[in-house]
Amino acid sequence: xxxxxxxxxxxxxxxxxxxxxxxxxxxxxxxxxxxxxxxxxxxxxxxxxxxxxxxxxxxxxxxxxxxxxxxxxxxxxxxxxxxxxxxxxxxxxxxxxxxxxxxxxxxxxxxxxxxxxxxxxxxxxxxxxxxxxxxxxxxxxxxxxxxxxxxxxxxxxxxxxxxxxxxxxxxxxxxxxxxxxxxxxxxxxxxxxxxxxxxxxxxxxxxxxxxxxxxxxxxxxxxxxxxxxxxxxxxxxxxxxxxxxxxxxxxxxxxxxxxxxxxxxxxxxxxxxxxxxxxxxxxxxxxxxxxxxxxxxxxxxxxxxxxxxxxxxxxxxxxxxxxxxxxxxxxxxxxxxxxxxxxxxxxxxxxxxxxxxxxxxxxxxxxxxxxxxxxxxxxxxxxxxxxx
Numbered sequence: 587x588x589x590x591x592x593x594x595x596x597x598x599x600x601x602x603x604x605x606x607x608x609x610x611x612x613x614x615x616x617x618x619x620x621x622x623x624x625x626x627x628x629x630x631x632x633x634x635x636x637x638x639x640x641x642x643x644x645x646x647x648x649x650x651x652x653x654x655x656x657x658x659x660x661x662x663x664x665x666x667x668x669x670x671x672x673x674x675x676x677x678x679x680x681x682x683x684x685x686x687x688x689x690x691x692x693x694x695x696x697x698x699x700x701x702x703x704x705x706x707x708x709x710x711x712x713x714x715x716x717x718x719x720x721x722x723x724x725x726x727x728x729x730x731x732x733x734x735x736x737x738x739x740x741x742x743x744x745x746x747x748x749x750x751x752x753x754x755x756x757x758x759x760x761x762x763x764x765x766x767x768x769x770x771x772x773x774x775x776x777x778x779x780x781x782x783x784x785x786x787x788x789x790x791x792x793x794x795x796x797x798x799x800x801x802x803x804x805x806x807x808x809x810x811x812x813x814x815x816x817x818x819x820x821x822x823x824x825x826x827x828x829x830x831x832x833x834x835x836x837x838x839x840x841x842x843x844x845x846x847x848x849x850x851x852x853x854x855x856x857x858x859x860x861x862x863x864x865x866x867x868x869x870x871x872x873x874x875x876x877x878x879x880x881x882x883x884x885x886x887x888x889x890x891x892x893x894x895x896x897x898x899x900x901x902x903x904x905x906x907x908x909x910x911x912x913x914x915x916x917x918x919x920x921x922x923x924x925x926x927x928x929x930x931x932x933x934x935x936x937x938x939x940x941x942x943x944x945x946x947x948x949x950x951x952x953x954x955x956x957x958x959x960x961x962x963x964x965x966x967x968x969x970x971x972x973x974x
Contacts, residue, residue: 590868591877593641596832597670598648598845601630601661603837605650606679608714609702610962611740611775611782614650615848619837625858627657631664633835633858638668640863646698648675650837653685659692666693673698675738678724679717686727696734698765699725703744704751712744714962725759736763741792741814742782743934749792753799757807764807766796768814772846772905778962785934789817816930819918821898828896829873833866841866843873846901850910876900876910883911885919 603618625633637645645665652658653676665672674689675698686694699721703709706718728735737756739745745752749766756764768789769775769782796811803809815822825832825844834842839858842848848855855872856865867873875881879892886897897903898914906915906925915922 591829592831594831594833594867595641595643597637597642597645598832598834599630599633599645599661600648600650600834600836600845601652601655601658603650604654605677606715607651607677607700607717609712609740609774610714610778611742611769613773613775613845615773615846616777617848624837625835625839627660629839629859630657630661633839633863634661634664634668634670636858636863638665638670640867642668642670644671644673646673646675651677651679653677653680659688662689662694663692671695676700676724677713677717678721679715681720681724681727683727686731690731690733694733696736697724697728698736698738699728699761700738700740701752701755702739704748704755708745708748722759725761729760734763735759735761736765737761738765739767741766741768741784743784743788744782746784746788746792749795750799753796753803753807753809757803761807763810765810765812766792767810767812770815770899770902772899772901773849774963776905779929780934781962783816783929783932783934784814786817786930789813815899815902815914815916816926819916819923821895821914821917821920823895824899824901828876828900829867830877830896833863833873841870841872843876844901847872849901850904881911883913885921886913889919 600614602621602624603614604621605612634645647658647662647665652674655661662672672694673696674694678699701709701721702712709718709721710716725735725737737759739752741749746768752766753764768784771779771782775782793811793813796809800809829843834845834847835858836842836848840848840855841858841863842855847853853872853875856870858866861870876897879887879896882892882897886892895917898917900910902916903912903914904910907922912922913920915925917923
């Protein structure tokens with residue numbers, strides 16, 4: 587790779603780690619950024635201006651839940667003024683007709699809406715919050731506003747057998763795209779791995795269903811299917827390569843090569859409050875540490891796929907082996923591949939647990955199903971605290 591890498595074209599803007607949902611596979615770190623530490627309106631707007639000048643052309647406005655930012659319209663307008671295509675990634679909770687209208691007026695171009703299950707009760711159970719009805723309303727508002735709608739589903743043991751129903755739901759909501767991405771196991775998902783891992787049989791059934799639905803719906807909706815790392819023996823290129831095409835900005839301004847990289851030791855990630863995007867991307871140790879192929883150990887160093895998968899996921903390598911520089915154990919050639927094979931092949935009961943409606947919560951409290959019916963450790967919106 588050249589000394590000066592190609593500039594990034596995509597920016598994941600994690601505007602807040604606050605979220606009404608408590609999904610057990612949440613991609614946010616275990617230590618969440620407090621609201622008091624988040625970038626201000628002016629800081630986010632300045633970041634968008636600088637990102638546009640640096641060459642970024644697309645931003646995912648995400649979280650947590652970005653709708654919790656009362657200044658979201660100002661951030662959208664700043665990105666749009668910088669020539670950046672804006673896409674909102676949301677749970678749909680809190681999206682009203684007036685709020686969406688103001689976001690569209692500010693320059694919002696499209697929306698990705700998360701869904702946990704096609705069955706409302708099961709969706710709410712997985713999310714740890716009564717949210718399905720809000721999602722349904724949000725989908726209708728988005729399409730009525732004329733915005734492109736994508737539906738995002740993280741798949742796992744509790745919803746993998748419902749892929750047909752999930753595709754039907756996306757079609758009914760007039761989505762242009764549905765992404766069915768199997769859980770990647772780090773962060774909260776790794777903590778909940780035993781409750782989330784599917785069986786190979788489940789994956790085979792779901793994969794066959796996706797191929798059938800792709801043929802049936804060709805030309806009407808895009809179906810994206812992402813296999814989980816543990817089952818196919820092929821490492822995935824993290825973010826298209828470390829520091830290769832995109833960057834993530836956490837709520838407090840920390841800049842990372844991928845959303846999960848905050849867990850890596852000795853990374854010393856830079857912050858937009860202290861450094862320019864140019865320096866961060868081109869020169870910071872955090873972005874140059876695993877860029878390209880020179881850092882690779884064997885078997886990656888001599889592998890013909892080294893410039894295709896770039897050694898796989900650094901966060902997964904660290905989570906499973908304690909060494910971020912090792913070959914991703916998801917790869918069948920990794921000396922640590924037995925770690926994922928043992929987890930993938932362990933016997934498990936994949937019968938979907940009985941659905942128990944969430945109880946109504948008292949004011950100021952969040953609704954929770956009984957501990958017996960929800961085998962997850964839920965993420966919590968307060969940094970440094972674990973859910974019971």
